[in-house]
Amino acid sequence: MTLLRRFVCLFLFCTALAGGLASAAPITLTDVAGRKVVLPKPATRVVLAQARYLPMLGILTPDPVAILAGWSDEFKTSYASDYDDYLAKYPSLAKVPVVGRHTADTFSVETTLALRPDLVILTSAFAGIRPGTDASASPLVRAFDAAGVPVVVVDFFMKPLENTVPSIRILGQALGHEDRAEAFISFYESHMKRIGTQTAKVSSKPPVFVHAHAGSTDCCNSPGVGTFNDMITFAGGHNIGADVIKSATGSLGFEYINSRNPVVYVATGTGAGRRSGTGLAIGAGVELDAAQVGLKRVLDGAGLGALSAVRKGNAHGIWHGFNDSPLHVVFIESLARWIDPVGFKDVSPQQTLDEINQKFLTVPLRGTYMVDLPVAPGGASR
Template sequence: MTTFSVPRPARGRAILAVARKAAFAACLILSASLPTWSHAAPIEVTDAIGRKVQLAGPAQRVALNFNFEEFTAVAGKDGWSRVVGISRTPWEGWRPAIFRRYVDVIPNLRAMPDIGHSDDGTFSAEKIISLKPDVVLMAEWTWSSQKTVRDQLGAAGIPIVVIDYNAQMLDRHLASTRAIGKVMGTESRAEELAQLYEGSYRQILDRLPSVATQPRKKVYVELAQAGADTVGNSYAGTMWGRIVTTLGAENIADGKLPGPWGPLAAEAVLAANPDMIVLAGSSWVNRPKAVPTGHDAAPEATRRAMQPYVQRPGWDGIKAVRTGEVHAIEHGLCRSLTDFVPMQYLAKRLYPAVFRDLDPEAAMKSFHARYLPVPYSGTWMLPIQP
């Protein structure tokens, strides 16, 4: 049998060629496995308070402090695959019924690491740093109260983007929405939401001059959490109080509270004789006398819980009670990307001739269908009488 041998130099070149091919193939495999942001250009994000924040590219690891539903609307359900930690208390603790619905469609929420909460002293730079996030999306009220944590994150090289829907200012709503979109690489979705919000907001404000000649309607808002036996908080200059005055109505709590919120004396409510009463409800746990609203609330249950309020001493003489202008509204809506919906509802009840064409429930349903993974259901706002 004839045998052929490869000369040693040629054999060496052949081995080297095979090694080079293997190395090249390994590089291709490695590059395919790297996250796409490793090749992305750096980006600059302008946050809600005007800070310019530099990021290496759209974030792949996000720590989220608040505004969970706003984040979902802007980043989409898939955006949660890049979240590595949240402040669980403001969502799971405050609104567990809503949190559970999101867990059903976003499985990694169930075991999501907790980065702590500023109000109870558990907000932790150490926890955040251990998760190695590219960025922290932080609520303005956390930013303002947590300077030590901010400094520690800065020292660790972790950028912070401030989000602020709580200020109830149009420019901050828009800046927050666009900032989330920039961070997550979903700018077109964010811009669509920003334009939806601004258009809906201005649609209301642009019509208010036509009611300026009418007598100002007087409105009383009460947090309906502990039942009619307890006078709940009212609001001045913030939350529902700010929405009421934005709509050109008179908030009867203005000038009568020691701070931005607190109980308004029963005598003051009777003396003011408001044209409208708003009971802010929610899906609180262990609050059997609360006015229930939200995904799981049936209209009959909400109206049944409202009845003890209108049966308070003297309330039968209040104009709002006599005319049926007593309303329940989901408390969580007042400082959010969907707060234009309760604004529509209240505007339509205050000035029916001017806002007759608005359909706030349809707006809420549409928002859920287009931007949220959780379908619309339940009771979010309604009058005491069908």
């Protein structure tokens, strides 16, 4: 072998070795709870404490089910039609072990550890980590730390406008798909900036009533502080629930709602009860006319037809699954248009959802996710 050939071979060997060492470098990140987390490599056996984040994994990886070692059962129960769509594409989803329901008190640490995960994804709310509290006080975090299992804490619920982008970036790092994470972040931030720039020009914020899980609970469940409240404010409205409800959710009576005279009424639902004829029929597999019938049924059942917003045709329904998800950008755009149809005439939430389906989601959201109450020719809602 000539000296030149030896040099070339040595160079190629060193380059390959350096590349191997670089790919084997551990991943170090800081989650939204301020915890330093180190993973030896991108996670390939992930446990979702809350199954609602499966679409989030689908944004970040081409096959989210392939890396799913365990999850809760809420996707099957609360989002049954969405589950069917995922199952059709990923039949192996039916065999993913269940580690609990969607609440911390049903979550099994023992079952999770038996699955040998290399990453557990928790949320601030699920882990009981409140703003300003030490994450190490969480029993779930302590249990997995003691077992040597990496945990990342993300948040799309408690402080959605503050923690959504960091949470996406954290998950992109943990799964080894920073490029996909940054692509979605760019899309998300551009749409949010478009709304924020316009609402910043408005001095007054009209009252808005969001009727959460409409028809499936007693009238009337409403967001308080955080979560939907932050989104309502960002969209240019004032959440009437936040004035009297100082927790994430609570209940409002008709007298109070009517006295506040909301200019926009928004019902949310998952469509889970549509087979039994309860709640708002909306989401995967729901046709527009069925969603409109469901919205009217909710309004009639709660006696909300006398509200000015309803009488003037500014009553709407939207999929509750946009909450606790970076897809809340669709909710915010919808609400901004309902509050200020002139200022946001060029904003199309449906077009935004279509673009998310086309560019990011491995399983598109197919169905009706936003609905308006039909208005009769005379101007009153039907």
